[in-house]
Amino acid sequence: MRVLVTGGAGFIGSHLCERLLAQGHEVLCLDNFFTGSRSNVIHLFSEPYFELVRHDVIEPILLEVDRIYHLACPASPVHYQFNPVKTIKTSVIGTINMLGLAKRVKARILLASTSEVYGDPLVHPQTEDYWGNVNPIGIRSCYDESKRLAETLMFDYHRQNDVDIRIIRIFNTYGPRMNENDGRVVSNFIVQTLRGQALTVYGEGQQTRSFCYVDDLVDGMMRLMEGPHVGPINVGNPNEFTILQLAEAVRDLVNPDAEIVFKPLPSDDPRQRQPDITRARTLLGWEPRVQLQEGLKRTIADFKQRLLTHHPE
Secondary structure: OEEEEEOOOOHHHHHHHHHHHHOOOEEEEEEOOOOOOHHHHHHHOOOOOEEEEEOOOOOOOOOOOOEEEEOOOOOOHHHHHHOHHHHHHHHHHHHHHHHHHHHHHOOEEEEEEEHHHHEOOOOOOEOOOOOOEOOOOOOOHHHHHHHHHHHHHHHHHHHHHOOOEEEEEEOOEEOOOOOOOOOOHHHHHHHHHHOOOOEEEEOOOOOEEEOEEHHHHHHHHHHHHHOOOOOOEEEOOOOEEEHHHHHHHHHHHHOOOOOEEEEOOOOOOOOOOOEOOHHHHHHHOOOOOOOHHHHHHHHHHHHHHHHHHHOOO
């Protein structure tokens, strides 16, 4: 098939492009390089069925494709808060443009939504039926609310125009090619320890997250796209860790002597985030396979290589 991946030069998008090419598909990778990078897909340039186009999804584009994986949007607080209006436009206008394209060419479209639609959840773990607890005027709402609206648009195009849709709600994902400056907890801890700095933990480090390795996530995403279920479906690792436990795991793998320092908790930072993956297990036959320790080892090796390349001794 001919597959469009928006945000294809990003962390998750580049892994998805790789997997699609391995399956023999023709892959059109669209990215405006706000958070994506050519270096993430440069190893694919020699692939005859891979094409990279610099394009911002806020602008319409005319293409002939069979599948659209719509991942374009900055996804870490550092990046989506840098230009919140742009984040909203990307999620809302970008999704309208991609849905318009799907409608015209009768392509199936998958939206990469997020666990952030649950906000600071009052229900634990979060099932897809939970409507969330989002602050509509907080500093994270540009991302949370625009992704909620993107889901609304998906279902309205589905109901009104019979567009073939899929919605995946992605929980914390980590792995090789994460942006080292994205402010996410995994990349922060790895970069700090590799640079010989203290690890920064916010609050008391008792807030919890679930960490899913990128290969597992891409597998779930592709199963949803090619299966009969519309979603939304949570895809993430249901094993819950405190931020302090994660800091200790990274420290022990890189530098057991590194110090851990505590700082005040940022505004609107969710206390708990853990997916209920019953739907993914039963409808997609999916569950994560890569354990945190193994995933961290692979991620640290990738960061080591990149940091040494960028910052030679």
